[in-house]
Amino acid sequence: MPATGTFPEVPLFDLRLDPEDIEAVMEVLRSGWLTMGPKTAEFEETFAEHLNAKHAVAVSSCTAALHLAYLAAGVRPGDEVVVPAMTFAATAAAAIYCGATPVFADILGPHDLSLDPSDVEKKLTRRTKAVCVVHFAGYPAPVKELKQLCDAKGIALIEDVAHAPDADVDDKMLGTWGLAGAFSFFSNKNLAIGEGGAVVTDDDELAERMRLCRSHGMTTLTWDRHRGHASSYDVVALGFNYRIDEPRAALATARLARLDAENDRRAELVGRYRERLPAGVVATAPGGLHIFTVVVDGDRDAVREGMAQRGVQTSVHYPPAHLFSIYAGDALPVTEAYATSTLTLPLFADMTDAQQDLVVDALAAQPLGGLGDAVLHADAGAPAE
Numbered sequence: 001m002p003a004t005g006t007f008p009e010v011p012l013f014d015l016r017l018d019p020e021d022i023e024a025v026m027e028v029l030r031s032g033w034l035t036m037g038p039k040t041a042e043f044e045e046t047f048a049e050h051l052n053a054k055h056a057v058a059v060s061s062c063t064a065a066l067h068l069a070y071l072a073a074g075v076r077p078g079d080e081v082v083v084p085a086m087t088f089a090a091t092a093a094a095a096i097y098c099g100a101t102p103v104f105a106d107i108l109g110p111h112d113l114s115l116d117p118s119d120v121e122k123k124l125t126r127r128t129k130a131v132c133v134v135h136f137a138g139y140p141a142p143v144k145e146l147k148q149l150c151d152a153k154g155i156a157l158i159e160d161v162a163h164a165p166d167a168d169v170d171d172k173m174l175g176t177w178g179l180a181g182a183f184s185f186f187s188n189k190n191l192a193i194g195e196g197g198a199v200v201t202d203d204d205e206l207a208e209r210m211r212l213c214r215s216h217g218m219t220t221l222t223w224d225r226h227r228g229h230a231s232s233y234d235v236v237a238l239g240f241n242y243r244i245d246e247p248r249a250a251l252a253t254a255r256l257a258r259l260d261a262e263n264d265r266r267a268e269l270v271g272r273y274r275e276r277l278p279a280g281v282v283a284t285a286p287g288g289l290h291i292f293t294v295v296v297d298g299d300r301d302a303v304r305e306g307m308a309q310r311g312v313q314t315s316v317h318y319p320p321a322h323l324f325s326i327y328a329g330d331a332l333p334v335t336e337a338y339a340t341s342t343l344t345l346p347l348f349a350d351m352t353d354a355q356q357d358l359v360v361d362a363l364a365a366q367p368l369g370g371l372g373d374a375v376l377h378a379d380a381g382a383p384a385e
Contacts, residue, residue, distance in 0.1 A: 008308070008311050008312060008313040009310075009311030009312065009355075009358065010311060010312045010313065010346050010351075010355045010358050010359055011313045011346060011348075012188075012313040012314065012315050012344065012346050013187075013188040013346070013347070013348045014348045014350060014351070015187060015188075015192050015348070016350045018254075018258075020254050021251055021254045021255060024250040024251055024253065024254040025247045025250055025251050027250065028246045028247045028250045029247065031246075033246060034245055034246050034247065035243065035245055035246065036058075036215070036221065036243045036244060036245065036246065036249075037246055038246075039246040039247075039249040039250040039253070040058050040244055040245075040246060040249040042249070042250075042253055043056075043058055043249040043250070043252045043253045043256075044056040044057065044058050044198070046253055046256060047198055047200070047252070047256065048200060050166075050173075050256060050259075051173040051175055051176055051181075051200055052172075052173055052176065053173070053175070053176050053181075053200040053201065053202060054201070054202045054203075054204070054207070055200060055201050055202070055203075055204070055206075055207035056198050056199075056200045057198060057199050057200075057201075057207060057210045057211055057214060058196065058197075058198045058244045058249060058252075059196070059197050059198060059199065059214055059242040059243070059244055060195060060196060060197065060241075060242050060243060060244055061184070061186070061195055061196065061197045061242075062090065062160070062162045062182050062183060062184030062185075062186070062197035063090040063093070063094060063197070064197060064214075064240070064242035065182035065183065065184075065197040065198060065199035066090060066091065066094035066132070066158070066160065066182045066199075067094040067097045067098070067240075067242075068199055068210040068213055068214065068240075068242065069094075069158050069179070069180040069181075069182050069199050069201075069210070070094055070095055070097075070098050070100070070130060070132075070158065071098055071209075071210075071213060072179075072180065072201075072206045072209045072210050072213075073129065073130050073156035073158060073179055073180065073206075074129060074156070075095065075098040075100045075129045075130055075156075076098060076099060076100065076129070077098070077099030077100065078099070078100070078127065079098070079099075079100040079101070079127055079128070079129035079130075080095075080100060080101050080102075080103045080125060080127045080128045080129065081095035081098075081100050081101070081102055081103065081128070081129060081130045081131070081132060081158075082102075082103045082104075082105050082115075082120050082123050082124065082128060082130070082131045082132070083095065083102050083103070083104060083105070083131075083132045083134075083321075084104065084105060084106075084107060084114075084115045084132075084133075084134050084136075084321075084335075085104040085105075085106075085107075085320040085321045085322035085323070085329065085332050085335045086107050086113055086134070086136060086318060086320060086321075086335050086338070086339070087134045087136070087160065087318060087321060088162070088318060088321075089321050089324060091132055091134060091160050091321070092104070092321050092327065095130075095132075100129065101127075102321075102327065102329075103123050103125075103128070103329075104123075104321065104322040104327070104329040104330070104332060105119045105120045105122075105123050105332070106119045106332040106333070106334045106335050107332075107334055107335050107338065108142075108334075109334055109338070110282075110284045110295055110338050111284070112141075112142075113136040113137065113284060113293070113338070114133070114134070114135070114136055114140075114141030114142055115131075115133050115134070115141055115142070115146065116334070117142055117145045117146055117149055120146065120149065121149060124153060124155070128153070128155055129155065129156065130155060130156040130157070130158050130179075131146060131149075131150055131155055131156070131157055131158070132158045132159070132160055133146050133157065133158075133159055133160065133178070134160040134162075134163070135159065135160070135161055135163055135164040135167065135174050136163060137163055137284075137289065137290050137291050137292070137293060137317075138163045138164045138167060138190070138263075138266075138289030138290035138291070139164070139167065139289065140164070140167055140168075140169045140174055143157075143159065143169055143174065143177045143178070144169065144170075144177070147177055147178065150178075156178070156179045157177070157178035157179060158178050158179060158180055158181070158182065159174060159175050159177060159178045159180070159181040159182065160181075160182055161174050161175040161181045161182060161183050161184075162182070162183060162184035162186075162189065162197075163184075163189075163190075163289075163290035163291070164289070164290065165183055165189070165190055165191045165259065166190065166191075166259050166260060166263050167289070175200050176200060176202065179201065179203065179206065180199050180200065180201040180203075180206060180210075181199065181200045181201070182197065182198075182199050183197055183198045183199070183200070184196075184197050185197055185198070185248070185252055189290070190259065190262065190263060190266070190289070190290055190349075191252065191255055191256060191259055192255070193248045193251045193252045193255065194248060194251075195248065196244050196248045196249075196252065197244075209237075212236070212237050212239060213237060213238075213239040213240060213242070214239065214240065214242045214243060215239060215241070215242070215243050216235060216239040216240065216241060217235045217236055217237035217238055217239030218233045218234070218235055218239065219233050219234045219235075219236060220232070220233040221233075262349035263289060263349075265349045265350075265351075266289050266290075266347060266348075266349055267289060269292075269347060269351055269356060270289065270292055270347070272353065272356055273292055273345065273347075273356065273360070276356075276357075276360045277294065277360065277363070278360070278363055278364035278368065279368065280296065280297045280298060280368025280369050281294050281295070281296050281297070281363060281368060282294060282295045284338075284342070290347075291317055291344050291347060292344065292345045292346075292347040293317055293342055293343065293344050293345075294342070294343050294344075294345060295338070295341045295342060295343075296341055296343050296366075296368060297341070297368055297369035298366070298367055298368045298369050299367070300316075300340070300341055300342075300343055302366070302367065303343065303363070303366040303367075303368070304343065306362070306365065306366045306367075307359075307362045307363060307366065310358075310361075310362040310365065311358070311362070312346065312358060312359050312362040312363075313346060314343055314344060314345060314346070315344040316339075316342060316343065316344060317342065317344045318339075319339065320332065320335050320336060320339050322335070323336075345359055345363070346359055
């Protein structure tokens, strides 16, 4: 949020495309086939293999992935879906697309920005059809505990993995613990292609339903008819236009090959941040790999403005979704206490040490207080890193 309106010296996120990325897209453009086809199928196979999942269904966005996952899990009008408020609005909005009601649960605290399983259990009712857990910032939520809870109650567990396309728990990849996992490939994500997403599952029937609904409920696709594998089609379900296109699918495959290395660099940067943060700033944990969030003791907006004046862009992840006018949910004291003081610092794989030092210097130059104990201990004293 630079005050001058110019591009910041250190942006919140920066994406660099390698020559192989550009060539992958150019190859598709030269082929003349742009809508969903062989490159999409190639990416789906590669991404499923990366996650050790049976199926990956590439779609136009993570929002579309969440919507298809909820629908395939049987979420219908009158149902409820328990979601965190510390997330992007789409996690809740996709439940409304199904005619269901999002029910917001609190986070564990600044030491862990994940859904609190005990609060989730309190929010369950006879109408609860699914729980959606967000792996915030790229670190695992307590997915084992939530899966155990959901299995015991006969409720579907859906994973919002928009921040974590390359993380695991006990060598099992995030996105494969629940019934389905929804991923984002938006421009600022770790696997960035501009727009796009995917939903993964090990359930054959679920995958088939999502593939059908991805493209208008049609029994055959344009690529099938182009190759002469079909001459017509039937529409057997109410579907959507959630297709991804071939250039983005090809770009995703090219960039997936570098995902591990880029995440390793992000981890290095997170370590450097933690070593260099000035007094009055405390790193939230988890807080890195996708975004790096901190709690600042002082006027957060003034800190952001001061950093912008020094050429450093910042953000806030997230304004709590339950406070948006469209939802107006019940109070979530831990989420709300954290949200007033959270600040997101720049983090991207191509970030240099020199750029990061500029961020730390800009932060240290701001009017900061002590350690933000009031916010950090809003969750009854859980330790913060």
